[in-house]
Amino acid sequence: MQESPVSGTASTLRRWTAMVGLAATFAITAPAFGAEAGGPYAQAIDTLADQLATRFVDPATGRRYADMLRTNAAAGKYDGIGDARAVAQTLTQDLQAVAPDGHLRVDVAPEGVPVQGPAPRGPRRVVLSPGETAPGGAVRRGSAPGPSLAPLDLPSVAETKWIADGVAYLRFNQFAGEPASVAAIQAFVRDYANADAVIIDTRTLARGGGLAEMDALFPYLFDRETVLVEMAVAKDGPRGGPTAGANTLREVAGPANMSVVQHVAVPAGEHRLAKAKVFYLTSNRTRSAGEHFALALQRTHRGTLIGERTAGANHFGGIEPIGAGLVAFIPVGRTYDPDTGKDWEGAGITPDIEVPADQALDKALALAKQ
Structure with a gap:
């Protein structure tokens, strides 16, 4: 599926939000690879090297990878590695040893799952991607995210309720942007x-996601x-970087080789919640889009962050097929305090x-209650 690169359309927002951090997971059985000279994954490794050298968010680090x-x-x-999953794990470990990155990883491509793209001025991506955390445990800062066994249909909005007199509670599993979760937020702002x-x-996030x-x-x-924050991606790599389009993403001036947008909060007609106190709960499982959310509230002084330092998974990107049954999450941009x-990244x-x-x-x- 291809999306138009024309600035000023909703498709641009979809490309940006998809690159914040893909949110779905899969569980499959890895196919076996042979062990002939060079291995059937030699071309895949070369493709991965090319992608990192030309598209990684930090060009110098990309060349080191x-x-x-x-x-x-x-x-x-x-x-001599004869199993695709073992190849993927070894490549991920080697990449993380060069420079830790909270999203960069190689995994086995899910069978029967289509690859989107190549989208003009945006990365191709697999519809279902490797998970970002294991449901039973946290990801160490600076380590490769491990596979998640969280259900694919895990709702983004886990729970909404009155938790005390006058205190509304909203808990997230992820930020997948599915219509049901957006509808749940719309119901939340109406009902509370x-x-x-x-x-x-966001203490129990199963993974990250996007901005919806x-x-x-x-x-x-x-x-x-x-x-709220700014986001930057290389402008002139293969397929380039997306440009701003929706009313919450505004293109601004940046370095000559970068496309930069500001993520902006645009008020609605209903203002009652704008006067409410906001508290944002974190743990070392709060990562990716959850950290984007945290920084947006913290730097604008709109919310008080309470809990543990977050996971440190900043660099956003997309899943790229690299051949031989493998895919890689290629981080191509970063979100930062303007x-x-x-x-x-790495620090949380x-x-x-x-x-x-x-x-x-x-x-x-x-x-x-104070």
């Missing part, structure tokens, strides 16, 4: 419009147009109030 892969391949490191405080819980849920909620939390230019985002994750809700409730 590519040099490592080609050196190892030439030395025969991958020749008179809340004195809103608690947003945020863009359904932010118009009700802000009473004036507000720049005031400082800093992002959270430090909450305003640091407490163990299992104490964050109690702390938020105590502050909400």
Whole structure:
């Protein structure tokens, strides 16, 4: 499926939000690879090296990844590995050893799942992608994200309720942008419009995702147009980078080789929640789009972050088929604070109030009642 690159269309937003971090997972049995000289994955490794050298968010690091892969391949490191999953895990470990990245990884392509693209001025991507966290445990900062066994139909909006008198509660599993989750946010801002405080819980995220849920909620939390964060992607790589289009993404001037957009909150007509206190609960499983959400609230002083430092998975991108039954998540851009230019890759985002994750809700409730 291809999307028009024309600026000013909703398709541009879809390309940007897809690149924030793909949210679905899969579980499959890996096909076996032979072990002949060079291996049937030699071309896939070379393709991966090319993609990283030309498209990785940091060009110098991308070239280091590519040099490592080609050196190892030439030395025969991958020749005797006879299983696709083992190849993918070895490549991921080698890449992370060069420079840790919270999204960069190689995995086995899911059988029977179509690949979208090539989309003009945007990355191709597999509809279902490797997971970002294991449901039972956290991803270490700077480590490769492990495979997730979370159900593919896991709803993005996990729970909404009155958790205390005047305090509305909203918990996320992910930010997949499915119509049901956007509808759930629309119902939330309608049903809890008179809340004195809103608690947003991302402590148990199964994975990241995109901007759709945020863009359904932010118009009700802000009473004036507000720049949240900036996002930058290389402008002139293969297939290039997308340009701004929807009313929440505004193209702004940036370096000559970069396409830069601001993510903007555009107020809705309903302003009652704009006066509510906002508390955002974090853990070391809060990652990717969950961290984008956290920075947007923190830097605008619209919400108080409570909990643990987040996972540190910043660089967004898409899933690329590289051949031989393998795919790779190629990070091509970053999200950052427009005031400082800093992002959270590897470091995570430090909450305003640091407490163990299992104490964050109690702390938020105590502050909400003050």
